[in-house]
Amino acid sequence: MKKKKQRRIKKEALTAYLMIAPEMILMLIFIFIPIIYALYISLFDWNALGTKTFAGLDNYSHMLDDATFWGSLFTTVKYAVIYVAAVYILSLAAAVFVNSIRGNRRQQACRVAIYLPNTISTIVAATLWSFLFNSRNGYINRIVELFGGERQLFLGSSSQALICVAVVGIWIAFGYNMIIFLSALKDVPAEYYEAARIDGANAVQRFFKITFPLIKGTSIFILITTLIASFQVFDQIRVMTSGGPAGATEVTVYYIFQLAFEQYRFGYASAIAVALSLIIMVVTVVQMKLLKFK
Template sequence: MKKKRKHIKRETLISYLMIAPEMILMLIFIFIPIVYAFYISLYDWNALGTKTFVGIANYLRMIKDSTFKNSLVVTGKYAVIYVLAVYVLSLAAAVFVNSIKGNKRQQMCRIAIYLPNTVSTIVAATLWTFLFNSRNGYINKILEELGIGRQLFLGSRTQALICVAIVGIWIVFGYNMIIFLSALKDVPSEYYEAAKIDGANAVQRFFRITLPSIKGTTIFVLITSLVASFQAFDQVRVMTSGGPGKTTQVTVYYIFELAFEQYRFGYASTIAVTLSLIIMLVTVIQMKLLKFK
């Protein structure tokens, strides 16, 4: 019994040592900054002078801030476009690649679809900015060849947010495709064979076998995509700077403007803390709706 207890204690110690580096990094780069951001949110501070304690004044100001409310609406629109598109495209790509016969062909398709994920958001945003250029952009030239008129794209109040979302979708859907593909390969082939014998067509097999079998992966992709959508910043900064008319001013970009352009670090921290709470709340609701277990 003593040897067994020593063995268990040793394994437990090894387990803690294995996760210790990651926990330390999370403490330094996640938990401590969150606590410090909440602390700063209670002050009026421009990062240079002395801090002036204002209590919950910043939070009361935030409630009346129409720009903040607009940024939440914009972020919500972006999240809907981004999450739905990433989910549908990545799952469709995974089903398509999984249906390809031959390992070499599958591998080439996986590489081609995953390749955009290796490009940094800044580079991708710069590339797509040229493509969406209203005067000399290649997309407008293609539209002209097809007999469709030129589009304003990034200069349009209705099209700009969609254009910004396309960049994020283009980068990440290949990564999620790999995740879905791994889940699809774990679905036993016997299920599909039995369904074929029972006369189920491809659509029925997809909705009755494939989707229920990859529920855990679906929840993971939806939650991570939702969190990523609330953190969108790089492509907004490069492509539109929040314009035109604040139609692409997501909340993270508004925080950036407050902190690094207006030097209102206290108020920026207030919105950052609030956004973190909103993300947590929305994630919990999403998990409940999807019946996460």
């Protein structure tokens, strides 16, 4: 009997390993091996065509003196602040709103409508919003003028371009995070709300005393994932601004792209990529500590 149980456990374990094996192989091929190779390339001066010249830590020392790199990192941080805050607030507000709707059909229709932008590719969304933000014939400027406002430059303005780019990312992402928040709200016991109503708590008090503390784990997860995503922004910047105007939207990932595929400085680009990965890792750990992740 004991042997049969052991065989069954081994069979179940083998089945589990076989199920996750394809995912692990893909992660090994497309994530771990490229990371190791990027770390290796960062130690060389290489244009992807000629012979690699060993440079040691020269690429990293040059990075510390590179004003463009620090400027791109500052732009990335600004984008992250806008993106993370907006996605978190909007997705939570949308989840609370959808959860308050009575009737499964109405709630489902509203949930689908909010989630729909997440099904659109970033390239398509960026192209669409580029037309909307067009300073000459864009529909947003027409609406502004309709209400008596002045025509805006949007993507042509160094003060507005980064916000416009962030709008695209927020529009795509907040519906997905709304679904995550909504699933967490569904798990909050209704008895807690009923007891709070009996005690005279209003809607705001119920939210901050019951809902918000009970979805803390979900909040931390969304803050961490959105922060990581914000440091990796590239697609909409490539389509909408190409890092302009005057470098106002040149984030670090776009700077890496320019170094690697426009200037063919693969060694230096890899060094910055490694540094950015470490920065994301450190920021994530600090964020987890500050939010007291358990």
